[in-house]
Amino acid sequence: MPLTPIIPFEPTSTDIIPDEDNWVAQVKWDGVRVLTYWDGNQVKLYNRKKNERTFHYPELLPIQTYCKAKSVILDGEIISLGSDGKPSFHEVMRRDGVRRLERVKQVRKDVPICYMIFDVIYCDGQWLTERSLLERSEILSRIIVPGEHVQLVTSHEDAEALFQVIKEHEMEGIVIKDLSSTYLINGKDPRWRKKKFYRDLIAVVGGVTLRDTIVNSLLLGLFDRDGRLWYIGHAGTGRLTRKDWLELTRGIKPLIISTMPFANKPSRWKETIWLKPEITVKVNFAEWSVGHTLRQPSIQAFVDVPPHECLLP
Template sequence: MEPILPMEPKKSEAVPEGNGWLAQIKWDGVRILTYFDGTKVRLYNRKLNERTWNYPELTNLSSYCSAESVILDGEVIAMGEDGKPSFYEVMRRDGIRRKEKLAQMVSIVPVAYMIFDVIYLNREWLNKRPLNERTRLLSDIIEPNEQIQLVSSHRDGNHLFHVIKENGMEGIVLKKEDSPYQIGQKTDHWQKVKNYLDVIAVVGGFTLRGGVVNAVLLGLYNQKGELYYIGHTGTGKLSNQEWRQLTDILKKKEMDDRPFINKPERNDTAHWVRPALTVKIQYAEWRPGHSLRQPSIQSFVDVPPKDCKMPEDGET
């Protein structure tokens, strides 16, 4: 059973009009597809990187799923201190690479798996069946528990989005109830409406205060493969210890030449680095000239720098 690229929603500025739409909470976590061939359970993210080792809570499939073989689609989330899904917290789990640290972090950062689709069931592909049928089959085979949940669907997308905004959550996904699961595709059958905006950006430089990084300079690659400066930030969810760790990491990547094709406003005080580190950035909007307004760091992410590209049509 080879891993597949998941279906993705297109960005929309508003909840779509008309009938036949189902609205779901857009959970701020890590997209994970679970594969069970009847013998072995494997987990892969949306980039087809294996994550079986990172989330042992999900691998005891028989404790929550009655299928003989299955491919499940969902989002792994972790809660922050405010009781809301936190991308920063889930990345603390997703980025672990040492077994001794994982054993500790399983209890420190518990996760939940929010399942919203089934693509393959008992040796039969379901991707051409409509969403409402797949959802019924999903509810038949999943037994929710504290760490395994089924994502609920709502008819009133505008009301759900209002609730999401009131609670400061990421957004919602609207899905046509008769939509097939289009593997590896991004179509209008699924649309996302976000309460706030985010982008994965490349760190191309930094500034120091008292010997510690106090801001990072961010960029995205244009269509020519050139790194374009989009802004800097020194705010976000990183702890003081993580800023110090970031200082050590970036100092080892320093180089003489500016990696950006355009000149940053902090050009004179900046230290340049080899573009290797990527971060998730939350921001208010794009400003004229292709720069971010009010960017803040949410977390380090494991994304290849060359995948961090300038939006062509406002998509983020």
């Protein structure tokens, strides 16, 4: 029977690693979540939002070369390595973001991918959602044949040690999973938990955007050695409270200027209110992306640091 796309199980965020024996940890691969559907007749690929990606990754379509099941739904992450040998979200998006499918053949040569499989939801005509993660992992190890474009995600008993390795290599983070956990379709609960490794820096605020007359996003920058302020990204999420946003809205009034303070043009500049670069904030982020902007910046707090000490690395 045709298999209908589902929304996959998602982990909750955590800062604490469980110390019980029934938990395992896996690398949180920095890629694109993709589920593979094989009904015995055809293979289809869909992302977490149920958007089809079948033709973006032709390497995965001959499923019988890497999966022994007669029908299956696999869950995993498609990754691509950057020049530093680490998974690069920017690189994999060069594949996933292709809109003209005739370009896939060329982009495939430029951006090789690997499918990191970590779960099986359906196998040989049976749903496995009520089976434990331990049982599903055993089934997965029997049906998957690793190869050039397909690998099984390994599980580690020492989550703390794995996280230290992730930090040393400056990768995205880990996912900690309860071995007794069933698979919750279209759900999210703490039986799966993600602990991300973030870097941080102190950035200068060079502009803001508003929503309903209240500041809702900051345009961030760092100075170079010549005193020029370079835009590095914008952030509207993090630990600031509504009170913090209201106070900031009132506090920026004497700093408003008519000209852009950045040496380069931000990606978001229309309807931006430019500011004298005097406010500094601590920002957590996942990585520097191509173009030297921050990926997933998150505002932690305003800090009392002189702006010209906030320098590009």
